[in-house]
Amino acid sequence: MKKIDDNPPVEGSSALMADVARLAGVATSTVSRALANPGRVNEKTRARIAAAAEQLGYTPNAAARNLRVGKSNVIMIILPGSLHYGASQIIPQVLDAVNRTLIRNGYNLMIANLDRDESSERHILDLAFGGTVRGALILSSQLPVVANRSLAEAGLPIVSLLLDMSDTAVPSIVTNDRQAVREVARELLALGHRRFFYIAGPTGNYHDIERYAGLVEALQEAGLSEEYVTRSGGELSFQFGFETGLRAAEEFSTLTEKPTAVVATSDDMAISFMSRVQKMGWRVPEDLSIVSFDGSPVCEYCAPPLSTIEQPMEALGETAAELLIRWMADIERPEESRIVIPSRIIRRESISQALGATASEEKARDRAEDNLAR
Amino acid sequence: MKKIDDNPPVEGSSALMADVARLAGVATSTVSRALANPGRVNEKTRARIAAAAEQLGYTPNAAARNLRVGKSNVIMIILPGSLHYGASQIIPQVLDAVNRTLIRNGYNLMIANLDRDESSERHILDLAFGGTVRGALILSSQLPVVANRSLAEAGLPIVSLLLDMSDTAVPSIVTNDRQAVREVARELLALGHRRFFYIAGPTGNYHDIERYAGLVEALQEAGLSEEYVTRSGGELSFQFGFETGLRAAEEFSTLTEKPTAVVATSDDMAISFMSRVQKMGWRVPEDLSIVSFDGSPVCEYCAPPLSTIEQPMEALGETAAELLIRWMADIERPEESRIVIPSRIIRRESISQALGATASEEKARDRAEDNLAR
DNA sequence: TTGTACGCGTTATCAA
DNA sequence: TTGATAACGCGTACAA
Numbered sequence A, B: 001m002k003k004i005d006d007n008p009p010v011e012g013s014s015a016l017m018a019d020v021a022r023l024a025g026v027a028t029s030t031v032s033r034a035l036a037n038p039g040r041v042n043e044k045t046r047a048r049i050a051a052a053a054e055q056l057g058y059t060p061n062a063a064a065r066n067l068r069v070g071k072s073n074v075i076m077i078i079l080p081g082s083l084h085y086g087a088s089q090i091i092p093q094v095l096d097a098v099n100r101t102l103i104r105n106g107y108n109l110m111i112a113n114l115d116r117d118e119s120s121e122r123h124i125l126d127l128a129f130g131g132t133v134r135g136a137l138i139l140s141s142q143l144p145v146v147a148n149r150s151l152a153e154a155g156l157p158i159v160s161l162l163l164d165m166s167d168t169a170v171p172s173i174v175t176n177d178r179q180a181v182r183e184v185a186r187e188l189l190a191l192g193h194r195r196f197f198y199i200a201g202p203t204g205n206y207h208d209i210e211r212y213a214g215l216v217e218a219l220q221e222a223g224l225s226e227e228y229v230t231r232s233g234g235e236l237s238f239q240f241g242f243e244t245g246l247r248a249a250e251e252f253s254t255l256t257e258k259p260t261a262v263v264a265t266s267d268d269m270a271i272s273f274m275s276r277v278q279k280m281g282w283r284v285p286e287d288l289s290i291v292s293f294d295g296s297p298v299c300e301y302c303a304p305p306l307s308t309i310e311q312p313m314e315a316l317g318e319t320a321a322e323l324l325i326r327w328m329a330d331i332e333r334p335e336e337s338r339i340v341i342p343s344r345i346i347r348r349e350s351i352s353q354a355l356g357a358t359a360s361e362e363k364a365r366d367r368a369e370d371n372l373a374r
Numbered sequence C: 001t002t003g004t005a006c007g008c009g010t011t012a013t014c015a016a
Numbered sequence D: 001t002t003g004a005t006a007a008c009g010c011g012t013a014c015a016a
Helices: A017-024 A028-036 A043-056 A062-069 A087-104 A118-129 A177-190 A206-221 A241-254 A267-279 A297-301 A313-329 A357-369 B017-024 B028-036 B043-056 B062-069 B087-104 B118-129 B177-190 B206-221 B241-254 B267-279 B297-301 B313-329 B357-369
Strands: A074-080 A108-114 A135-139 A158-161 A172-175 A196-200 A229-233 A261-264 A289-294 A307-310 A338-341 A344-346 B074-080 B108-114 B135-139 B158-161 B172-175 B196-200 B229-233 B261-264 B289-294 B307-310 B338-341 B344-346
Touching (some): A074 A087, A087 A135, A108 B087, A172 A177, A177 A206, A177 A307, A196 A206, A229 A241, A241 A267, A261 A267, A267 A297, A297 B241, A297 B267, B017 B028, B028 B043, B074 B087, B087 B108, B172 B177, B172 B313, B177 B206, B177 B344, B196 B206, B241 B261, B241 B267, B267 B297
Parallel strands (some): A074 A108, A074 A135, A135 A158, A158 A172, A261 A289, A289 A307, B074 B135, B135 B158, B158 B172, B196 B229, B261 B289, B289 B307
Antiparallel strands (some): B307 B344
16 A cells, blocks of 8 residues: 555645545545435445545535536526616515525525526526526516527426416416505505505516506495506616606696505605605695505604515515425426415504595695795 | 438427537537637538527537536625625625626626535535636625635635735725725814714624724824714624614713714614604704715615715626636736725715704703704 | 547446 | 446547
8 A cells, every 4th residue: 555645635626536535445436425325335434435525625526416417506596687666675685585595405596687688588598408507586577588498498497486477387476465555555545545646666567567456456446446546657767766756756746636645666766755745845644645665674764654565575585495496306396386475564654544635735835835834 | 311300499408519410410529619619610510500509499518518628607706694784785786786797708696605604614615616616706704714625725716895805815896984984074073073973883894993993093183082982883683784773872862972973884774873863852964963884875865865975886896796707717816906996975964064062962852852843 | 620539527327 | 335337418639
């Protein structure tokens, strides 16, 4: 026997399985087994191998393993390129929840952006068809399709978050937006509100459709037509909701028949809207009740504290990741194709009894002239 | 010649290079060349190969390529596990900027979390030593080290964001926190402020040290000792800055000698702090000037609008990613080991002339009793 | 300009 | 329980 190993413990990213095998005096196949199925190898040799691996700082090469076993342990999360709504609010929470769940189960998370251009679609398809990723979570957009490749046919488990795609056989984890809005609108109706102001997100957006529908449904239950709601917003060009809120405030100020209740589709919108209309002389909630979406913590510190419908992003992310993980472990698509995680309505002081719209309008005008009221 | 190919264009994630070669009537090596170096192959055969690849929906297998060329095109961004400060504010912006820059250059972004536990360190080291990632961006924490493996010796390019590690030969992209605070503190001193209230982030945190130092330096320039600043915060247990701000407000209310200027290390802290002290009867900025960190858009819509030091996260992320990309393309470590991207001070109404501290204190007490002032 | 042949580092099959 | 050996799919010398 000659001394084989007298090089430093770690050099670059070297240290192959063969090195470990040599140091432990076994074959590479035994090393592989010892590391993967510790049970299927003699305890003494296993210990020797483990020691050798430790000493050499051995780390298995991922590419080689992936190639051999024909799959990776990377999941991609597909985010819509154009951040919309309170996306800046919700994305990091989802990301964090997803990532923690994945790592706990031995997977890694890769970020992919899906814009409206073909190159980003192609990029995602390459990731999928090239075997880089093992599964995908997609947030609020349609599956990319380019030429004769389609993500739906890439043969990988896909779970949709927030956007209900269960009709196209993609298991979806969604919130009950529509119902939540309906509920809060009912409460507002019960408080005497009749005319509503709705600040929309990007037109055609799934959430926008759901939320608006919830509002209209509540009105219809109360025997009021859709004419009782004035829509604002809907521009795609605003990255942050704040600008939408400001624009909405300007629109609001021009209305002849003032709504007394506002439903904003993101907290950002509600915050800037409220700030602006307050400056213009309206009081919240005396003249105007406001409720918005997302559940941003900052709402609690507004004046008055804003009511908001909290999106359960952590639960959403965790549930989606777990579903995906189970799917990848089995091979079978999960049987439940649509899981609803309820939103929570956080009621704060921005909501109150409605005054007669006309009365409040007059008051507001008075106050605008004499800005330090009372 | 016989018909070779009569199977559907896409089936599962199959379609190997060999399939393309067969369909185009060439050798696999020619296909490989045609796809990688289109110039080094006859135009006609190139076109034939491209057509065949297109028809088959061929996508190169990433694992095989990575194994062959000995490197991947994945970058990991290491995020501190325990979200601190306005982390929830800044992380998504950095992530977005980094990801866009990387994708534009053909790289992919993987997320890694670095907690204080050994398992997360080990996980990151596996990613590095296992060749899963080609480079790393690390946000605001020290490089992980476990047993005989250390990220610094993994042989991969690493760039630090926000935390200055240029002394340990890790190129760092940082902001000028210290200088920005010094500058804003000078302005406050010029406005007559003498006593400062500092709301800290996690104790020992790099930014906290820098920012606090900047404040103390400004005081010293003005001939004032460190005793003129009261420190609050510093708890590690709060995930959001809001709680820290509330706690700070309570502390503030107990002080016998009231500061007239507040420096908060995140917008969250400033927002909840201001909300609370206003409820307790102090006026901003008449009794108390406030400035904070992060440049969150929401600051503009506070009452009064909050002054804040904007962290240039997009520029930071983009610069870091570009530096890393250049480093990976060359092989040489970049010569500039420390790049400073200046913060921008956004001056808003939360800052004004100082009143005599004692006078304002009395006023505040009066007002607390008669909450609707004037 | 193109084809042949080999190897990247691992896992899985098969015999011993 | 262990060892020899053959792939996994691609890139790249080298030869043609």
